[in-house]
Amino acid sequence: MPNGHTLVCGGSRGYSFEIDEDEKVVWDYSPMTMFRAYRYYPPALVEMELNATEDELLWVNMTSFASDLDTDFDHLVVRENSPFVEVLGLHLLAMYPEGITMDVFDLSVSDGIFEVKRRVLVNVTPVNDPLT
Structure with missing residues (x-):
C-alpha cells in the first residue's frame, strides 16, 4: 500500500x-x-538522464519513461519544476539558453490516486560559446 x-x-x-x-x-x-x-497500481517512472544542446529544442516522449498498469497514458498527469522545461501532455519540451550547462529538476507522474517522483539530470552541451 x-x-x-x-x-x-x-x-x-x-x-x-x-x-x-x-x-x-x-x-x-x-x-x-x-x-x-x-x-x-501506482505509475512507474524510470530514472532519466537527458542530454540537450544549447539553444535547441529538446523533445522527450514520456511514454518511453513512464507507465501505469491500470491507467491509460492519456489520463496520466506529468509535472516538473524547471524554468527551462514545459510539459505538453506526455511530452517534455526543454530549451536551454547560453550559459546553462546543466539542469536538475523534479518530475512527477500521477494517475489521480498515486504520484511518483524522480529527479532528472539534463547535461547541456554549449554551442559557439567563447573559450574560457
Missing part, C-alpha cells in the same frame, strides 16, 4: 486486515461471506 503497510484479504468468510512494517495489525474486518477488494 502507499503507506508501506500490507493489506491481506482471504478466506471463505472474507476476513481482511492491514499490517504495518512491524507486522502489527492496524485494523481488521470480517464481513459476511462476500467481499470485494480492488488493487490500484
Whole structure:
C-alpha cells in the first residue's frame, strides 16, 4: 500500500486486515461471506538522464519513461519544476539558453490516486560559446 503497510484479504468468510512494517495489525474486518477488494497500481517512472544542446529544442516522449498498469497514458498527469522545461501532455519540451550547462529538476507522474517522483539530470552541451 502507499503507506508501506500490507493489506491481506482471504478466506471463505472474507476476513481482511492491514499490517504495518512491524507486522502489527492496524485494523481488521470480517464481513459476511462476500467481499470485494480492488488493487490500484501506482505509475512507474524510470530514472532519466537527458542530454540537450544549447539553444535547441529538446523533445522527450514520456511514454518511453513512464507507465501505469491500470491507467491509460492519456489520463496520466506529468509535472516538473524547471524554468527551462514545459510539459505538453506526455511530452517534455526543454530549451536551454547560453550559459546553462546543466539542469536538475523534479518530475512527477500521477494517475489521480498515486504520484511518483524522480529527479532528472539534463547535461547541456554549449554551442559557439567563447573559450574560457
